[in-house]
Amino acid sequence: MKNFKLKYVIVAAAIILAGIFPFITGEYYRHLGILTLMYAVLALSWDFAARAELVSFAHTGFFGLGAYTSALTFLKLGFPLYLSFAAAVLLTIVVAIALGYLTLRLSGIYFAIATLAFSEVLLVVALQLPNVTGGAMGISVPSLFGGMRVYSYCLILGILALAVVVSIYLERSHYHLAFSAMRTSPGAASVLGVNTVRYRLASFTLSAIFSCLAGAFYVHYTTTTIPYEAFSLTIGVASMVMAVLGGLYSTAGPVLGAIVLKIIEEYMRVTIPYGYMIIYGLILVAGILFLPKGLVGVQKKWKFLK
Amino acid sequence: MEILKIENLKKRFGGVKAVDGLSFSVREGEILGIIGPNGAGKSTLFNLLCGLMPLDAGRITFSGEDITSLSPHKRCHMGIGRTFQICQPFKELTVLDNVAIAAVFGNSKTVRPWVVKKYSEEILEKVGLSIKKDLYPAHLTTPDLKLLEIARALATSPKLLLLDEVMAGLLPGECDRILKLIRCINREGITVILVEHVMRVVRELCERVIVMNYGQKLCEGCYEDVAGDKRVIEAYLGREETGAQ
Ligand SMILES: Nc1ncnc2c1ncn2[C@@H]1O[C@H](COP(=O)(O)OP(=O)(O)O)[C@@H](O)[C@H]1O
Ligand SMILES: [Mg+2]
Numbered sequence: 001m002k003n004f005k006l007k008y009v010i011v012a013a014a015i016i017l018a019g020i021f022p023f024i025t026g027e028y029y030r031h032l033g034i035l036t037l038m039y040a041v042l043a044l045s046w047d048f049a050a051r052a053e054l055v056s057f058a059h060t061g062f063f064g065l066g067a068y069t070s071a072l073t074f075l076k077l078g079f080p081l082y083l084s085f086a087a088a089v090l091l092t093i094v095v096a097i098a099l100g101y102l103t104l105r106l107s108g109i110y111f112a113i114a115t116l117a118f119s120e121v122l123l124v125v126a127l128q129l130p131n132v133t134g135g136a137m138g139i140s141v142p143s144l145f146g147g148m149r150v151y152s153y154c155l156i157l158g159i160l161a162l163a164v165v166v167s168i169y170l171e172r173s174h175y176h177l178a179f180s181a182m183r184t185s186p187g188a189a190s191v192l193g194v195n196t197v198r199y200r201l202a203s204f205t206l207s208a209i210f211s212c213l214a215g216a217f218y219v220h221y222t223t224t225t226i227p228y229e230a231f232s233l234t235i236g237v238a239s240m241v242m243a244v245l246g247g248l249y250s251t252a253g254p255v256l257g258a259i260v261l262k263i264i265e266e267y268m269r270v271t272i273p274y275g276y277m278i279i280y281g282l283i284l285v286a287g288i289l290f291l292p293k294g295l296v297g298v299q300k301k302w303k304f305l306k
Numbered sequence: 307m308e309i310l311k312i313e314n315l316k317k318r319f320g321g322v323k324a325v326d327g328l329s330f331s332v333r334e335g336e337i338l339g340i341i342g343p344n345g346a347g348k349s350t351l352f353n354l355l356c357g358l359m360p361l362d363a364g365r366i367t368f369s370g371e372d373i374t375s376l377s378p379h380k381r382c383h384m385g386i387g388r389t390f391q392i393c394q395p396f397k398e399l400t401v402l403d404n405v406a407i408a409a410v411f412g413n414s415k416t417v418r419p420w421v422v423k424k425y426s427e428e429i430l431e432k433v434g435l436s437i438k439k440d441l442y443p444a445h446l447t448t449p450d451l452k453l454l455e456i457a458r459a460l461a462t463s464p465k466l467l468l469l470d471e472v473m474a475g476l477l478p479g480e481c482d483r484i485l486k487l488i489r490c491i492n493r494e495g496i497t498v499i500l501v502e503h504v505m506r507v508v509r510e511l512c513e514r515v516i517v518m519n520y521g522q523k524l525c526e527g528c529y530e531d532v533a534g535d536k537r538v539i540e541a542y543l544g545r546e547e548t549g550a551q
Contacts, residue, residue, distance in 0.1 A: 177407040180398040187358050188394040190378035191387075193412025193462055197377075304403045305423045 066215030247294025387464030412462030
């Protein structure tokens with residue numbers, strides 16, 4: 001009972017802090033906060049796929065797809081911002097379902113490789129269509145909300161809130177049963193009536209949608225991107241590492257993982273002038289070794305029927 | 307009335323013909339025994355029946371419908387339930403949730419969301435696992451895991467239940483408990499196909515027995531006829547009886 005109350009106090013404090021953060025800090029911290037929230041969205045989105053036992057590198061592809069679709073519909077078709085986001089999400093849904101169907105029979109490392117290939121193909125397409133995408137020179141868009149970071153912060157916080165709501169729903173509904181059954185034994189799950197194809201596609205598509213939203217946000221926020229950045233594997237790997245270190249199959253885990261790792265990374269970057277990435281890498285290794293279940297891995301499993 | 311009919315079923319793994327031209331039908335309400343030495347293809351037959359593996363050739367008709375290429379969850383919804391020879395509990399879920407999943411996904415037409423809990427508890431009550439409902443599978447003993455397999459299959463309200471060696475590795479007393487349970491399940495109108503090595507159980511439960519060997523049907527009949535058949539004694543009983551009992 002005590003733990004129960006403490007948990008809600010912590011969650012309430014976190015929500016309040018997240019809400020007032022941009023108003024009590026300067027531009028530098030606002031910027032850092034925005035990137036952290038974006039990575040929290042990515043880490044959570046990576047976890048959505050992981051819940052159905054999908055180790056995916058397609059997030060890089062969907063991030064870039066979101067960035068490019070949103071930027072191009074905004075620039076070339078004159079879509080307003082929200083419509084350019086919607087267009088990116090729609091395209092992502094179509095592509096994710098198609099890719100999901102094509103890779104239905106693959107699991108584990110084979111699925112990972114197929115999704116990696118998908119991201120690489122998108123990178124090549126972005127590079128090879130200079131008339132549409134600007135090729136290696138990349139694209140530029142006007143700055144989001146006229147450069148008012150507070151608004152950008154609110155937008156990405158809103159996207160994260162949406163991802164959190166989706167995540168909690170997945171965690172507390174029949175999806176939880178289906179996913180954990182599919183992780184243990186997909187065969188037994190299907191024999192007991194779980195349409196494993198549907199749940200696998202649902203998890204993959206939801207996951208793609210939030211990577212796409214993060215990408216769409218990113219390009220408008222930074223105002224410019226190139227294919228090697230928007231389709232950079234670093235994005236996919238970082239989301240995976242944050243989700244794993246924070247604690248898989250949970251809402252708090254990936255979010256916490258993103259916050260903690262982003263803070264550590266930034267602290268290292270400003271305090272250690274040379275080779276901070278090496279120390280950062282060592283911290284990641286130590287994290288995996290000593291916290292195999294992640295930061296929130298020790299919490300109790302949720303029960304469908306109490 | 308026949309509930310299941312299979313015709314010329316074939317499945318091979320590389321050079322191994324696991325199921326090789328098997329045909330038989332199952333009458334509604336009966337308990338059909340399937341016996342045969344290890345590697346005879348019994349578990350593979352179950353995998354073909356519930357749709358976990360695609361078959362190479364043949365046809366499966368269930369309740370008058372051709373289900374040959376139907377996916378496993380659809381066959382479950384039609385009324386085919388099964389247990390696994392090697393228990394496959396969902397280890398992240400409690401015993402109660404293990405049953406709930408079958409009720410929620412395998413039986414959503416009759417079990418509305420608000421009665422899932424009551425329904426799942428009733429199923430556990432029936433198999434005698436009520437007091438363990440909040441435990442995780444890691445804390446269950448072998449007989450309890452077998453009962454959980456049966457409970458989950460029952461929660462989908464099957465018309466046909468495929469039981470794959472549910473007595474393997476159990477003590478005689480524990481066998482008796484499951485034997486009674488199977489009899490009780492059958493009295494409620496559920497047709498059962500029982501793959502079993504414990505001959506006493508087959509003798510007591512099955513009106514009809516099919517003997518498999520190398521993926522084929524060796525012979526078929528009541529227990530006494532089959533047990534006296536010379537080919538069966540050669541293929542199976544002669545070598546296996548002392549070991550299996
Ligand atoms: N998934 C599989 N892959 C390859 N071979 C298999 C597979 N499943 C079963 N077999 C082979 O098929 C044959 C029949 O196996 P099985 O159906 O398990 O027999 P039983 O249940 O009667 O002991 C065996 O030779 C076994 O090695
Ligand atoms: Mg077997």
